[in-house]
Amino acid sequence: MPTGIALRDVREQLFDAAERVLLAHGPSALTSRAVTDEAGVAKGVLHRHFADFDAFLAEFVLDRIHRMDPKAAALREATGTGRVVDNLAQALIGLFGSVAVAIVALVTFRDGLRARLRDTWPAGVPVLTDAADIIAGYLRAERSGGRLKPDADVDTIAFMLIGAGHLLFADRTGTPPEPSVVWIKVAAVVGPWLA
Template sequence: MPTGVALRAVRAQLFEAADRVLLRDGPSGLTSRAVTTEAGCAKGVLHRHFDDFDAFLAEFVLDRVHRMDAQAEALREAVGTGSVTGNLTDALIALFGSVAVSIVALVTFRDELRARLRDTWPAGIPVLTDAVGMIETYLAAERERNRLAPEAAVEGLAPMLIGSAHLLFADRTGPAPDRDAVHAMVATVLNGLSPAESG
């Protein structure tokens, strides 16, 4: 048991260091030395707990994807409350204001990491595919409550919202879009599909 606790603590320390390096320096700056230096530990610590750096990165990505469960739960709890546009705006800001955009860049940047992730993630890019599912589930629930038009094709709307939000947040060197910009994008995608609302 103590060994398991120690391993979890080391993993958490290294993953949090990877978050900081990735947000600050981007995918090209995320090296094993950068992570261990940021974590304040010897380089050998990472290699003692993971087969190689791509194994570390694969577990890091999957850990960050699983952290989206709390965001998905918050969106499920928002069903039937507030406005659909407002709820989606808040969910997209929470998603893309986190390390998510940098994770997408990391996965597309490293061929070896994509290959490693194929073992557990057979299609799409982690974070984006989960986010599409989260938004689609939310839209379907709102459609069932007649807060979205019956003809709303949630299977197409969800990837459109995620793709559009990703474009808004993609430039990590510039300022993040403000809530009004994200809200306007969501309102445009849902134009005519939800009752007149303010969010």
């Protein structure tokens, strides 16, 4: 990139490039060179905006987690409407059909990134623990509304749903599961707790 040309939203440009590389080639291909090549910028651009590559990746992961906010809002708005199993199955398909599965692999793959994320995320894998919190909040609201049994342990149910969803979607190179398969798993986990 010639000098003197201003880059608009360079952080977002780099984050989008990182997502494309991650989804196309996996975490082992995600290097600063791959990101800057994909973004069409000089390698120095990344290092001007971030202390090092793990700092870049940590901010990338946190940015992608914040993109789950609209999905969380949609699930909260579904409280009391439709069927609980349908709402949860759609939420899992939306979550795991996104970049989330690739981010889990990235966090698992890079020790330096995990260490950097511990500064702001003390436990668990960021995408998965945030998703579990979102689902537990929804389940809590449904329990309060009488659509789940009063003794339903919503935190455990949420973790079970996240674990099942991750196992269904974990092979990023394979065909994603059919929605009916996701629905069956959600029904098996949540069904006994429906009021």
